[in-house]
Amino acid sequence: MIGCSGDVSTAVAGLVLDNPVLAASGCWGTGAESARHLDLASLGAVVTRSITRDPTTRSSSRRILETAAGLLVEGGLPGPGIMTFVRDELPALLALGARPVVSIAAAGLGEFAELGARLCDAPGVVAVEVNLAWGSNDHARWLADLTQARRALAVVRRETPGSRPVLAKLPCDLTSVVEAAAAAVEAGADAVVVAAPSRALRVDQPHVGASPTVVAGALCGPAVRPLVVRAVWEVHAALPNLPVIGVGGIRTGRDALEMLAAGAVAVQVGSASLADPAAAGRILAELTDLLSEQAAPESADLVREGSG
Amino acid sequence: MSTPTPNPGTGLPRAVQLTGHVFDVRQVGGYVQLTVVAEAIPELARPGSFVAIAADGAPGSALLPRLMWVRRVRPAGRYGGTFDMAFRVSGPVTAWLAGRGRHDPLRLVGPLGRPFPLPRQPVVTLLAGIGHSTAPLLFLAEQLVERGCEVHLAVAADADAGGEPFGLVEAKRAASSITPLGVGAAYGDTPVARTMQAALERIAAEQRARVIYACGRPAFAQLASAAASAVGARSQVAVEIPMPCGTGACMGCAVAVPDGVDRRLVLACLDGPVFDGAAVCWDELTAAGVASAGSER
Numbered sequence: 001m002i003g004c005s006g007d008v009s010t011a012v013a014g015l016v017l018d019n020p021v022l023a024a025s026g027c028w029g030t031g032a033e034s035a036r037h038l039d040l041a042s043l044g045a046v047v048t049r050s051i052t053r054d055p056t057t058r059s060s061s062r063r064i065l066e067t068a069a070g071l072l073v074e075g076g077l078p079g080p081g082i083m084t085f086v087r088d089e090l091p092a093l094l095a096l097g098a099r100p101v102v103s104i105a106a107a108g109l110g111e112f113a114e115l116g117a118r119l120c121d122a123p124g125v126v127a128v129e130v131n132l133a134w135g136s137n138d139h140a141r142w143l144a145d146l147t148q149a150r151r152a153l154a155v156v157r158r159e160t161p162g163s164r165p166v167l168a169k170l171p172c173d174l175t176s177v178v179e180a181a182a183a184a185v186e187a188g189a190d191a192v193v194v195a196a197p198s199r200a201l202r203v204d205q206p207h208v209g210a211s212p213t214v215v216a217g218a219l220c221g222p223a224v225r226p227l228v229v230r231a232v233w234e235v236h237a238a239l240p241n242l243p244v245i246g247v248g249g250i251r252t253g254r255d256a257l258e259m260l261a262a263g264a265v266a267v268q269v270g271s272a273s274l275a276d277p278a279a280a281g282r283i284l285a286e287l288t289d290l291l292s293e294q295a296a297p298e299s300a301d302l303v304r305e306g307s308g
Numbered sequence: 309m310s311t312p313t314p315n316p317g318t319g320l321p322r323a324v325q326l327t328g329h330v331f332d333v334r335q336v337g338g339y340v341q342l343t344v345v346a347e348a349i350p351e352l353a354r355p356g357s358f359v360a361i362a363a364d365g366a367p368g369s370a371l372l373p374r375l376m377w378v379r380r381v382r383p384a385g386r387y388g389g390t391f392d393m394a395f396r397v398s399g400p401v402t403a404w405l406a407g408r409g410r411h412d413p414l415r416l417v418g419p420l421g422r423p424f425p426l427p428r429q430p431v432v433t434l435l436a437g438i439g440h441s442t443a444p445l446l447f448l449a450e451q452l453v454e455r456g457c458e459v460h461l462a463v464a465a466d467a468d469a470g471g472e473p474f475g476l477v478e479a480k481r482a483a484s485s486i487t488p489l490g491v492g493a494a495y496g497d498t499p500v501a502r503t504m505q506a507a508l509e510r511i512a513a514e515q516r517a518r519v520i521y522a523c524g525r526p527a528f529a530q531l532a533s534a535a536a537s538a539v540g541a542r543s544q545v546a547v548e549i550p551m552p553c554g555t556g557a558c559m560g561c562a563v564a565v566p567d568g569v570d571r572r573l574v575l576a577c578l579d580g581p582v583f584d585g586a587a588v589c590w591d592e593l594t595a596a597g598v599a600s601a602g603s604e605r
Contacts, residue, residue, distance in 0.1 A: 027558060028557050029556040029558075032319060032556075033557060034555075034556075036322070037323070037417065056562070056573055057564055057572060057573060058562075058564065059549075059564045059592040060550075060562060060592060061562055061573075062559055062560050064372070064560040066371055069371075071552075073560075078573050079559075271371060274373070274552060274555075274557055274558050275362045275363070275364060275371060275373045275553070276362060276415070277417060277555050277557060
């Protein structure tokens with residue numbers, strides 16, 4: 001474990017990772033693009049963009065707008081659909097030496113079941129991350145009613161081999177992230193990923209009196225990091241045995257360290273990779289340095305082993 | 309064109325991430341032209357390539373890189389290889405960039421994107437650009453002339469990005485003719501777009517152009533493609549749609565292309581920005597608004 005002879009390995013619900021830095025969903029392409037700048041095999045794991053059952057064929061289906069300290073991400077999940085993903089993208093990712101966590105998103109329970117079933121026999125998948133913050137036309141569809149979220153997770157858990165952790169990705173703009181995390185565990189999730197981007201709006205009005213145009217999306221990036229740190233802290237305090245993976249606006253090793261100190265067993269690096277495609281590797285190196293500097297006994301358990 | 313070396317293990321054209329340094333900042337008409345010393349990029353870049361510049365040092369700590377067309381390369385200069393890019397100051401980040409001084413560092417990724425394919429034979433070509441998007445076309449024009457191609461240029465001012473075409477004085481050296489297309493604010497099937505398309509068709513027919521190369525937002529790229537089809541020429545168009553990251557990471561620049569009877573999505577930053585104009589599903593793209601390369605977000 002951490003602090004002992006440079007070992008930075010961690011574990012998420014029985015899944016042992018060489019280090020606690022993961023590439024977050026939707027911020028590193030399909031693999032080959034990022035592999036030009038970053039050794040994906042050096043990361044603890046990589047979380048794929050959210051894969052849907054059917055392919056997307058609409059241009060400009062996803063828009064990303066810059067805000068003062070965050071990115072407003074609007075719209076769809078461009079992807080090839082689960083069949084093509086399993087056939088083409090997954091093997092290519094494994095060939096790069098990456099350890100893929102496959103993120104899945106669906107508009108209905110039947111789709112989640114199909115996604116789970118398609119992934120069931122797919123080799124090399126180290127975990128499944130369920131994107132509960134996405135649903136057709138409503139970012140919080142699955143979490144508007146925790147019963148629905150429970151059902152979705154139960155369906156995926158049922159279709160997923162027992163040895164393969166199911167991670168529930170939750171946003172932090174909920175009445176209670178702790179309650180959602182507890183519901184996720186009840187439904188069979190082995191760990192939670194906190195947090196999915198929060199619902200946000202941009203309203204453009206060309207001039208006073210004009211009818212405004214509204215971009216409805218979700219906010220990620222440094223703007224949300226303190227919110228995420230709070231959510232990670234609260235979930236860990238309430239459910240100390242539940243492994244929590246922190247994601248949101250991490251740009252430096254110190255940011256990652258803060259997330260671990262708040263109670264996360266691992267972190268994911270997302271938007272930082274858009275301007276710096278090597279960000280996840282750099283953050284891992286910075287974190288490793290920080291951890292070895294701080295290898296005093298009291299920090300020896302900064303990266304905890306989640307027993308969830 | 310020599311085939312770019314792939315990055316090991318990825319099968320993709322080589323792109324590097326590095327820190328370059330500003331060598332020169334010049335005002336060229338209403339544009340700022342920045343010359344940057346950087347390893348590898350001058351050797352690897354082709355007309356149609358672009359670079360991503362990290363802008364987190366700019367006021368407001370922009371989270372997305374700024375994407376700039378490569379205007380020109382000088383692979384083996386006295387001070388190492390350099391490349392040029394040109395942009396109009398249109399917001400805090402481009403103002404910050406314009407204010408960089410000699411030797412200031414710039415964090416870069418590049419070259420990015422699929423460049424313009426060059427003809428194997430010397431043929432007559434028509435290059436159509438609007439506003440700042442003439443920058444990659446001038447780079448292209450110089451390479452076409454080197455290959456013995458005849459280059460005709462047709463340029464529009466960009467009403468939205470507020471600008472005369474970039475680099476017309478330099479263009480005179482490479483182009484056999486330069487035709488102004490007026491002021492374009494062209495979105496979709498507007499009278500302006502129809503006039504521009506008719507002008508391109510006329511020039512292409514008169515000069516017997518075999519290829520129309522174009523660069524601009526989807527509406528402009530589409531009308532150039534349509535002009536090519538109308539006169540039986542091929543088209544290679546660099547499509548400026550918003551590309552958040554430029555490196556294929558964010559999937560924010562998906563473009564639908566025909567795939568048999570069906571269609572599939574590719575990425576403008578990776579599989580484009582240069583496309584065969586006859587092989588793009590234009591319908592949804594032409595609704596998209598803001599330019600990406602060379603402009604603020």
